[in-house]
Amino acid sequence: MTQQNIEQYLVYGNPIKQSRSPDIHKIFADENNIAIDYQKQLVALGDFKTAVKIFIAQGGKGANVTAPFKEDALKLADTLTERASLAGAVNTLTFKEGKIYGDNTDGEGLVQDLLHNNVTLKQSRILILGAGGAVRGVLLPLLAQDPKSITIANRTVSKAEALCENFNDERLTACGFDELADQTFDVIINATSASLSGDLPPIPTSVITNDIACYDMVYGKDDTPFIKWAKAQGARKTIDGLGMLVGQAAVSFSVWHKIMPDIHSVIEQLRKAIQQG
Structure with a gap:
């Protein structure tokens, strides 16, 4: 499969090194035979909007958002789900037909x-x-x-x-x-x-x-x-809270791919990785 066929996703944060989102989404994608490229990106404070616009221009399909940018993501979205609106924060962005859709899966x-x-x-x-x-x-x-x-x-x-x-x-x-x-x-x-x-x-x-x-x-x-x-x-x-981390990722995955992945095996794999340091 060529790179052009592989959908691009990111998680934004500052700091971001600790994020396990790429690992989680890779497991979800592999288990459901979906080809994605999911990376993490450190964003300087004040640069969030610019970073998202660049990613959209490059063909990005969606992004997760962690601290401290969830409120920035809320302001950037053209359309919000009820749960995102009431939460006052967005952790899941979808880029479709020139619009930015904001959701909160936490x-x-x-x-x-x-x-x-x-x-x-x-x-x-x-x-x-x-x-x-x-x-x-x-x-x-x-x-x-x-x-x-x-x-x-x-x-x-x-x-x-x-x-x-x-x-x-x-x-x-x-x-x-x-x-x-x-x-x-x-x-x-x-x-x-x-x-x-x-x-x-x-x-x-x-x-x-x-x-x-x-x-x-x-x-x-x-x-x-x-x-x-x-x-x-x-x-x-x-x-x-490990299962909450995996659970919110699963809901984000379902928002993007219309498939709710199984979280059980991922929790077990992450737990082992954490125990091994």
């Missing part, structure tokens, strides 16, 4: 991974720790799963309250970490950046019961501090 990736791990979301009481962009990106897909309630706890309560107002859904409530002691949940999702710095969100041990599922959006070679803590408190199930 939340759907999280939902797919939770369901893959047999976590019940329907009529569940969900606690989300944090109120940053990551939370905004996952609320619509989580609400679509028909939970009983979603509580957003954050150090700055006003940020959590603003998110609730933005989505205007009666199942959403906001509170501070210090208000959690007497509350009961079925699922806890850590969307704070605490695990990246080796810290824990300041939540009471009483929220962890032996039938709760705890999810950390961060992943690594070893258990994150939040996962270790949840296990020590007797949580029934603990899951890190």
Whole structure:
């Protein structure tokens, strides 16, 4: 097959060296007999729009977007999906017929991974720790799963309250970490950046019961501090964010190629690669 027949894709970020997106999409493409060339590109701050325009001119078909360019991608898109609009960020761009289409697959990736791990979301009481962009990106897909309630706890309560107002859904409530002691949940999702710095969100041990599922959006070679803590408190199930990474990539792949790839084998392959360093 000639290079002209191979569709070109990129992932943009700064930094970008750590991105596993090219590996993930290559596996998806190989397993579905689709020929793609997927690269990663470091973009200088302020150069995102120019980089995308150059890629489109070169025949690029689509791109993933990671930090810190997701809001730039939102502004650049001509058309947005509802989930991208509500998320206030875009991680998937499609270039078609002279237009740029923006989507956000992060939340759907999280939902797919939770369901893959047999976590019940329907009529569940969900606690989300944090109120940053990551939370905004996952609320619509989580609400679509028909939970009983979603509580957003954050150090700055006003940020959590603003998110609730933005989505205007009666199942959403906001509170501070210090208000959690007497509350009961079925699922806890850590969307704070605490695990990246080796810290824990300041939540009471009483929220962890032996039938709760705890999810950390961060992943690594070893258990994150939040996962270790949840296990020590007797949580029934603990899951890190590797499956969310693969899940959001799978949804992006389906946006571009109209095929939802299998994520199970990719998660296993990545897990092995991470363990081997």
